[in-house]
Amino acid sequence: MLYEIKESILLSFEALRSNKLRAFLASLGVVIGISIVIMMGWLLGGLDKAMQDTFSIIGTDMLYIDKWDWTGGDNWRNVRNRKNISLKQAEQLRKLHGTAEYVIPNINQWGTTIEYDGETYQGMTAVGTTAENAFTPVGNLLLGRYFNEFEEEYGSNVIVIGHLVYSTIFKGQDPIGKTIKLNGRPLRVIGVVKKRGTMFVDFIDRQMFLPLKKYAGIWNVDRKSMSIGIKAGLENNLDEVRTETIGLMRIIRNLKPNEPNDFSINETKAFEKSIETLRLNVYMIGIVMTSLAFIVGIIGIMNIMFVTVTERTKEIGIRKSLGAKKRSIWLQFLVESSFLCLLGAILSLIMCSGIAYLAATYLPTYFPEVSFLLPVLPTELFIIATLVSVFVGILAGLIPAIRAARLNPVEALRFD
Amino acid sequence: MSKPIIDIRNISKVYQMGSQLVHALRDITVSINQNEYVALMGPSGSGKSTLMNILGCLDTPSSGTYFFNNTNVRELNDNELAEIRNREIGFVFQTFNLLPRASALKNIELPLVYSGVKKYDRIEKAEAALKSVGLEDRMEHKPNELSGGQRQRVAIARALVTSPSIILADEPTGNLDSKTGEDIMRLFQNLWESGNTIILVTHEEEIALHAKRIIRLRDGLIESDELNHNQVNFN
Ligand SMILES: Nc1ncnc2c1ncn2[C@@H]1O[C@H](COP(=O)(O)OP(=O)(O)OP(=O)(O)O)[C@@H](O)[C@H]1O
Numbered sequence: 041m042l043y044e045i046k047e048s049i050l051l052s053f054e055a056l057r058s059n060k061l062r063a064f065l066a067s068l069g070v071v072i073g074i075s076i077v078i079m080m081g082w083l084l085g086g087l088d089k090a091m092q093d094t095f096s097i098i099g100t101d102m103l104y105i106d107k108w109d110w111t112g113g114d115n116w117r118n119v120r121n122r123k124n125i126s127l128k129q130a131e132q133l134r135k136l137h138g139t140a141e142y143v144i145p146n147i148n149q150w151g152t153t154i155e156y157d158g159e160t161y162q163g164m165t166a167v168g169t170t171a172e173n174a175f176t177p178v179g180n181l182l183l184g185r186y187f188n189e190f191e192e193e194y195g196s197n198v199i200v201i202g203h204l205v206y207s208t209i210f211k212g213q214d215p216i217g218k219t220i221k222l223n224g225r226p227l228r229v230i231g232v233v234k235k236r237g238t239m240f241v242d243f244i245d246r247q248m249f250l251p252l253k254k255y256a257g258i259w260n261v262d263r264k265s266m267s268i269g270i271k272a273g274l275e276n277n278l279d280e281v282r283t284e285t286i287g288l289m290r291i292i293r294n295l296k297p298n299e300p301n302d303f304s305i306n307e308t309k310a311f312e313k314s315i316e317t318l319r320l321n322v323y324m325i326g327i328v329m330t331s332l333a334f335i336v337g338i339i340g341i342m343n344i345m346f347v348t349v350t351e352r353t354k355e356i357g358i359r360k361s362l363g364a365k366k367r368s369i370w371l372q373f374l375v376e377s378s379f380l381c382l383l384g385a386i387l388s389l390i391m392c393s394g395i396a397y398l399a400a401t402y403l404p405t406y407f408p409e410v411s412f413l414l415p416v417l418p419t420e421l422f423i424i425a426t427l428v429s430v431f432v433g434i435l436a437g438l439i440p441a442i443r444a445a446r447l448n449p450v451e452a453l454r455f456d
Numbered sequence: 457m458s459k460p461i462i463d464i465r466n467i468s469k470v471y472q473m474g475s476q477l478v479h480a481l482r483d484i485t486v487s488i489n490q491n492e493y494v495a496l497m498g499p500s501g502s503g504k505s506t507l508m509n510i511l512g513c514l515d516t517p518s519s520g521t522y523f524f525n526n527t528n529v530r531e532l533n534d535n536e537l538a539e540i541r542n543r544e545i546g547f548v549f550q551t552f553n554l555l556p557r558a559s560a561l562k563n564i565e566l567p568l569v570y571s572g573v574k575k576y577d578r579i580e581k582a583e584a585a586l587k588s589v590g591l592e593d594r595m596e597h598k599p600n601e602l603s604g605g606q607r608q609r610v611a612i613a614r615a616l617v618t619s620p621s622i623i624l625a626d627e628p629t630g631n632l633d634s635k636t637g638e639d640i641m642r643l644f645q646n647l648w649e650s651g652n653t654i655i656l657v658t659h660e661e662e663i664a665l666h667a668k669r670i671i672r673l674r675d676g677l678i679e680s681d682e683l684n685h686n687q688v689n690f691n
């Protein structure tokens with residue numbers, strides 16, 4: 041049986057070689073179908089990676105209390121009318137919280153001005169925070185260190201800069217110990233955060249972190265709404281911490297029992313949901329397109345197999361006269377149609393590898409949103425494409441193969 | 457008295473052609489023993505090929521019974537018929553019927569593939585068969601690189617390679633010139649002398665005279681069935 045399969049593959053190979061164009065046209069549908077499967081898998085792979093990256097930025101054990109809903113889930117107008125979360129409220133929450141490991145007030149100033157070495161840079165974001173912020177994903181540093189509790193307490197002139205700030209201003213030079221001017225105030229750079237940006241959270245590398253007290257010396261904190269980072273410590277504690285947080289916030293913000301929350305709780309779960317929707321869309325479009333391509337593909341392969349069976353009627357008669365059983369005959373044609381599809385799959389894989397590499401290398405330069413694309417196809421796609429193609433080949437070859445096996449040997453022998 | 461290897465009784469074959477019935481064979485009863493050398497003769501359309509196809513288990517009769525080696529062929533399923541064709545019967549056709557894309561050796565190996573012989577044995581047996589027809593120096597040649605006589609010898613080697621009980625040849629010299637045809641007949645005589653059973657269809661008297669027994673068909677009936685007392689031998 042193994043030998044028969046091997047022989048059939050060799051035979052199909054020769055048959056294909058003598059009829060390249062016909063084989064190519066017949067397998068075009070399959071090539072397209074498998075290409076769609078591959079591209080879909082490639083996109084989903086990229087999305088998954090982007091999701092993982094986003095999770096590691098936000099932290100799977102983190103909650104962020106904010107006036108704003110990060111995923112745009114709550115009603116925009118209601119959200120806008122919410123009262124700011126004040127520094128005082130943030131500090132109350134920090135004091136009262138029992139289950140959280142850390143409660144970290146953050147305040148953001150967009151569009152700052154930085155001067156360094158005679159140049160001026162716009163568009164970076166200053167974040168006033170506490171030393172405990174070092175224990176959140178932001179504390180993952182490339183260079184230097186985070187500011188400590190004393191520096192926090194005294195409002196020292198120190199700053200930890202995001203990766204984009206570092207690359208824009210210092211262009212690869214050692215920034216540690218250098219002094220930059222932030223809206224006119226001199227600050228000493230003591231650390232650089234690792235690169236973290238992805239398509240879902242891209243502003244993040246523009247951030248710079250300084251002690252809350254220092255921030256309050258530069259900007260007015262009363263007119264701004266705080267964002268409070270809450271580290272649960274363990275993912276399992278998240279529900280408990282969330283329940284306590286909501287309860288405390290409602291008390292702190294004097295909400296009556298019938299009033300809805302006037303703050304949002306942002307966490308990775310919300311992103312999971314929005315990525316899930318995106319995934320689903322890719323799936324749906326992919327499945328519809330794949331089905332169409334495969335229907336066309338199967339019809340194409342089935343057609344060429346019928347032609348092949350007819351062309352080889354005499355051969356089938358000869359084989360039967362020599363004692364080939366039905367099984368041997370249909371096996372030969374199933375192997376041939378699978379082999380045809382497999383070649384289609386190989387063609388698709390080569391093509392898609394090229395597209396993936398080019399797209400991932402050059403597209404993000406023009407469209408930063410697609411920086412999640414992977415330059416190399418995930419390994420499992422090679423296995424999936426192979427299996428799918430063989431399956432399609434068997435499906436398309438089934439009826440022609442059965443017809444071949446059923447041929448009457450006497451009539452087949454008379455054919456020419 | 458040797459036991460009959462082929463025993464057919466009252467066999468008929470009817471084809472439906474539109475509304476018309478064609479009686480290719482009407483009422484044939486024949487038995488053939490081991491190591492017989494039979495020539496089947498008759499005018500065109502008399503039913504020779506039809507009978508050969510039934511004898512070779514490629515086709516089934518419309519009525520009558522066929523015992524092959526004491527087995528009632530009617531009771532066999534497709535797979536069992538294929539096995540009989542594979543192990544017990546060697547076909548030789550007028551048009552050679554070799555696979556055009558396969559080498560001589562690969563063509564001869566094919567019946568052994570279907571009987572599940574291992575690769576090593578297969579090649580050894582195929583080479584021996586090719587040698588027995590004097591073509592050991594043409595193993596890798598494709599059919600279109602061989603002469604008609606050589607092709608027919610490859611076909612005979614293929615028919616022999618499974619050591620079948622019987623060799624059925626339907627006009628094996630029909631596409632060959634008389635000199636090459638004689639070479640083929642010499643080969644058949646050797647096979648017969650070394651114990652093979654041979655049934656050969658021809659409509660040339662000269663060819664038929666090589667056989668030991670001559671059966672003549674006409675309109676699907678046996679016209680005569682007698683021993684050939686003037687057998688021509690190569691020596
Ligand atoms: N598949 C078929 N359908 C209808 N009629 C058939 C079929 N096969 C054979 N016949 C008829 O059966 C009869 C016997 O045919 P067969 O091929 O056995 O003749 P033959 O003796 O081999 O002739 P030849 O010497 O020309 O080869 C012929 O009349 C032929 O037309």
Ligand SMILES: [Mg+2]
Nearest residue numbers: 504505506626
């Ligand atoms: Mg005939």
